[in-house]
Amino acid sequence: MCHHTVPETSKYHRKQASNIKFKTMKITGYKLDKYIEQLDRAIGDANYPKGDDLMGMSILRIETDEGITGMAPGGNDAIESLFHLIEGRDPRGVVGLWKEMVDWVHKGNNEGAVNAAISAIDVALWDIKAKINDEPLWQTLGAMEGRAKAYASDIGYNLSDDELHAFYSRMADMGIDGGKIKIGLNMKDDLRRIGIMNDALRKVKNRPYLMIDTNEYWSPKQAIRYISQIEKHFDIFWAEEPARRWDYDGLRQVSRGISAAVASGENLNDVGQMYPLISQQAIDVANVGVGHSGITGARQVANMCYAYELPVTMMNCPANFMVHLAAALPNHNMMEVVDPGREDAFKSWDNHIEDGWIVIGNTHGLGIILDDNKISALQSIELNRKPGFPFPRREGAGLWIKDIEPGEVSWK
Amino acid sequence: MKITGFSTTLYEFPVSRRTGDANSPSGRIRGSASLLELYTDEGLTGIAFGGGGAAPQIRSMVEGILMGEDPRQVTGLWKRMVDRAFKGGHDGIVNDAISVLDVAMWDLKSKFNDEPLWKTLGGSNPKVQAYASGLDYPLSDQEIEDWYGTMAADYGFKGGKLKVGLDQDADLKRIARMKKGLEHATDLPNLYIDANEFWNPKQAIRKVREMEEQFDIAWVEEPARRWDFLGLRRISDSIKAPVCAGENLDTLGDFLPYFHNRSADVIQVSHGMSGITCALQLADAAYGFELPITLGGSPGNLNAQLAPCMPNFLTLESQGPVPDDGVMTSDIKIVDGWAVCGQQPGTGVSYDPEALAKQKVESVTASSGSSPFGRRPGAGLWDNPPTKEEAAAAATGVNGTFYVPPHGSRNQ
Numbered sequence: 001m002c003h004h005t006v007p008e009t010s011k012y013h014r015k016q017a018s019n020i021k022f023k024t025m026k027i028t029g030y031k032l033d034k035y036i037e038q039l040d041r042a043i044g045d046a047n048y049p050k051g052d053d054l055m056g057m058s059i060l061r062i063e064t065d066e067g068i069t070g071m072a073p074g075g076n077d078a079i080e081s082l083f084h085l086i087e088g089r090d091p092r093g094v095v096g097l098w099k100e101m102v103d104w105v106h107k108g109n110n111e112g113a114v115n116a117a118i119s120a121i122d123v124a125l126w127d128i129k130a131k132i133n134d135e136p137l138w139q140t141l142g143a144m145e146g147r148a149k150a151y152a153s154d155i156g157y158n159l160s161d162d163e164l165h166a167f168y169s170r171m172a173d174m175g176i177d178g179g180k181i182k183i184g185l186n187m188k189d190d191l192r193r194i195g196i197m198n199d200a201l202r203k204v205k206n207r208p209y210l211m212i213d214t215n216e217y218w219s220p221k222q223a224i225r226y227i228s229q230i231e232k233h234f235d236i237f238w239a240e241e242p243a244r245r246w247d248y249d250g251l252r253q254v255s256r257g258i259s260a261a262v263a264s265g266e267n268l269n270d271v272g273q274m275y276p277l278i279s280q281q282a283i284d285v286a287n288v289g290v291g292h293s294g295i296t297g298a299r300q301v302a303n304m305c306y307a308y309e310l311p312v313t314m315m316n317c318p319a320n321f322m323v324h325l326a327a328a329l330p331n332h333n334m335m336e337v338v339d340p341g342r343e344d345a346f347k348s349w350d351n352h353i354e355d356g357w358i359v360i361g362n363t364h365g366l367g368i369i370l371d372d373n374k375i376s377a378l379q380s381i382e383l384n385r386k387p388g389f390p391f392p393r394r395e396g397a398g399l400w401i402k403d404i405e406p407g408e409v410s411w412k
Numbered sequence: 413m414k415i416t417g418f419s420t421t422l423y424e425f426p427v428s429r430r431t432g433d434a435n436s437p438s439g440r441i442r443g444s445a446s447l448l449e450l451y452t453d454e455g456l457t458g459i460a461f462g463g464g465g466a467a468p469q470i471r472s473m474v475e476g477i478l479m480g481e482d483p484r485q486v487t488g489l490w491k492r493m494v495d496r497a498f499k500g501g502h503d504g505i506v507n508d509a510i511s512v513l514d515v516a517m518w519d520l521k522s523k524f525n526d527e528p529l530w531k532t533l534g535g536s537n538p539k540v541q542a543y544a545s546g547l548d549y550p551l552s553d554q555e556i557e558d559w560y561g562t563m564a565a566d567y568g569f570k571g572g573k574l575k576v577g578l579d580q581d582a583d584l585k586r587i588a589r590m591k592k593g594l595e596h597a598t599d600l601p602n603l604y605i606d607a608n609e610f611w612n613p614k615q616a617i618r619k620v621r622e623m624e625e626q627f628d629i630a631w632v633e634e635p636a637r638r639w640d641f642l643g644l645r646r647i648s649d650s651i652k653a654p655v656c657a658g659e660n661l662d663t664l665g666d667f668l669p670y671f672h673n674r675s676a677d678v679i680q681v682s683h684g685m686s687g688i689t690c691a692l693q694l695a696d697a698a699y700g701f702e703l704p705i706t707l708g709g710s711p712g713n714l715n716a717q718l719a720p721c722m723p724n725f726l727t728l729e730s731q732g733p734v735p736d737d738g739v740m741t742s743d744i745k746i747v748d749g750w751a752v753c754g755q756q757p758g759t760g761v762s763y764d765p766e767a768l769a770k771q772k773v774e775s776v777t778a779s780s781g782s783s784p785f786g787r788r789p790g791a792g793l794w795d796n797p798p799t800k801e802e803a804a805a806a807a808t809g810v811n812g813t814f815y816v817p818p819h820g821s822r823n824q
Contacts, residue, residue, distance in 0.1 A: 089536060
């Protein structure tokens with residue numbers, strides 16, 4: 001029998017010596033900072049092609065009695081009504097605490113603002129858990145490699161042809177071989193713009209992955225007609241949100257009516273809402289993200305999809321922080337990179353794109369370091385207008401297509 | 413932390429009560445187990461029990477994949493092992509090897525964090541519901557009442573699971589005796605029954621319906637074959653009790669027909685289904701389908717460590733409140749009918765080196781191996797109650813006769 005003793009020089013031994021105090025650990029408080037961020041470009045889709053370059057943002061911090069603070073991009077005032085559930089508790093019990101929060105909001109359900117609050121708390125607790133372990137979150141989640149394949153996403157209906165080309169060229173220069181473009185309002189414009197994306201990405205490979213996204217603007221039959229025409233010109237990898245988020249019959253109809261895969265799910269809040277999409281085979285790729293009730297909830301969705309042999313694709317987020325989870329999922333294909341410049345509150349974040357992959361570094365937790373001076377500066381900026389987020393739904397959605405009006409976007 | 417090597421040790425032990433099911437009503441008097449130890453350069457050793465017949469597959473996985481890797485990256489390493497077994501499928505013996513290696517790596521991951529596994533997995537409450545499972549086919553009516561009586565009075569178990577299936581009149585009496593025993597803890601015990609795939613669907617419907625005239629059955633386990641999703645669904649539609657199934661399936665994908673057809677009302681999960689990594693996936697997938705899960709019998713009740721992080725966990729099978737093989741030790745206690753995980757880092761399941769040295773064997777004798785009986789003749793076809801010889805052997809108790817009926821025997 002081989003019985004090892006711990007060598008005093010080992011990393012484990014040093015860790016134990018410094019970590020004894022963490023035998024008990026308690027959540028003591030939280031801090032929520034809200035601010036408005038000026039983006040590098042206007043973000044807009046079929047519902048709001050003009051878009052907006054102001055984004056309302058927030059950062060949640062959860063404090064502990066051991067001096068370790070967890071953070072999450074996101075959070076809102078609903079946190080106040082949930083905090084009593086986690087106060088005084090050990091943050092390492094994040095999955096159990098997730099369940100307690102979800103059970104607490106039972107009657108009104110885990111949706112909307114409450115869902116966003118639970119999501120942010122969950123992320124901040126995972127950040128703490130990884131920081132206690134002195135490791136990046138991807139390792140806490142058991143991933144072998146801190147990386148996930150990336151695709152580029154403009155969310156830029158307002159971008160001119162040149163700007164669109166410049167965006168995808170910049171992404172292609174980092175080795176990214178897939179792109180997702182916002183379309184849906186004018187076939188001629190859309191075909192031209194998909195072609196521009198295709199040309200830019202062909203720097204990387206001859207047949208880049210081409211994705212199109214209409215953000216629920218069409219009815220199922222509109223989607224089938226529209227996408228079928230696009231497919232005469234382009235090989236489309238997936239069509240995202242071609243019908244309403246809950247319309248599992250319609251999404252399934254679209255999937256049967258086109259060659260491309262149907263992706264959806266980003267506007268749903270948890271695994272329960274994903275249930276019909278998955279069990280009715282309404283989608284071929286699941287969009288998962290922090291909006292599915294945090295890292296804990298997103299992992300549940302991904303695992304449920306795994307049982308159904310469905311790939312998942314991780315949604316975009318500030319500093320790509322959800323890449324930590326993407327790296328740990330066995331059925332993740334590629335993660336959305338938007339990069340609109342919404343990291344002004346961060347001193348640094350530890351991931352970068354290399355050869356088409358988001359590569360995570362070894363900074364502990366989510367790897368995001370906050371800068372309080374920057375946050376204060378963002379909070380003190382005087383603005384003469386309010387952010388356009390969240391977008392309203394565009395007139396005609398699901399009924400007829402309201403073309404882009406002259407002057408509505410920069411290029412028309 | 414790097415994996416540097418492994419060892420496996422086989423040992424045998426006399427059982428503390430005769431155990432068997434519908435396929436082996438005369439029962440066994442000796443058991444065997446295999447201890448896996450996974451060594452690291454940090455001096456920590458990962459421990460797991462099981463995989464007795466899988467030594468060559470364990471060696472191949474360690475030498476081909478795990479050597480030199482960091483066991484904290486267990487989810488990613490799990491994927492590598494599963495992908496390596498791609499062509500032949502990760503079931504059977506290969507699956508045993510993956511499972512046991514995965515458990516040993518999770519043990520190392522939480523030992524490195526100096527915390528119990530339930531906390532590594534994100535659980536916030538280490539106390540989980542449990543029921544007593546007698547594996548009691550060889551026991552007499554009086555012994556059944558006594559055993560469940562002891563479990564209820566001394567350990568507080570409020571539920572019990574009886575092996576049934578070969579003789580309806582005898583089973584009705586036996587259920588009543590289990591109930592009487594459990595009434596030492598509660599007026600309303602949970603009565604589970606388990607036929608271990610001995611019936612066909614219509615046999616199951618007839619027999620369970622008759623039982624339900626007298627008893628409120630909390631679930632019926634494996635009332636038809638593991639892969640017969642149509643039959644299981646039909647049974648569930650025809651009886652009041654939930655159908656509980658899945659313990660003989662190997663991995664997440666095997667459950668897809670169950671999920672898609674709602675064949676089982678309670679999903680059986682265990683670390684033996686491609687390890688803890690896959691057990692977590694499986695529980696999440698079941699959660700998405702609004703299905704409760706039950707964790708199966710495990711060495712030292714190890715599966716209790718998984719329950720706190722599973723939002724849809726129902727109850728844990730305990731085949732004995734304390735390890736009784738003389739070698740194994742466990743930090744998981746049964747208190748007032750709950751399994752309570754302790755603070756010992758890792759799975760909390762370990763061994764006594766001196767006892768192991770005494771009970772160690774070079775190879776396992778057939779009668780103490782994992783399946784000395786195989787499937788019983790008549791299964792799914794006709795009734796085949798215990799023969800006189802089987803009943804006589806069963807009556808000799810733990811120190812008595814081991815008896816395997818001649819192959820193909822039947823009494824009708």
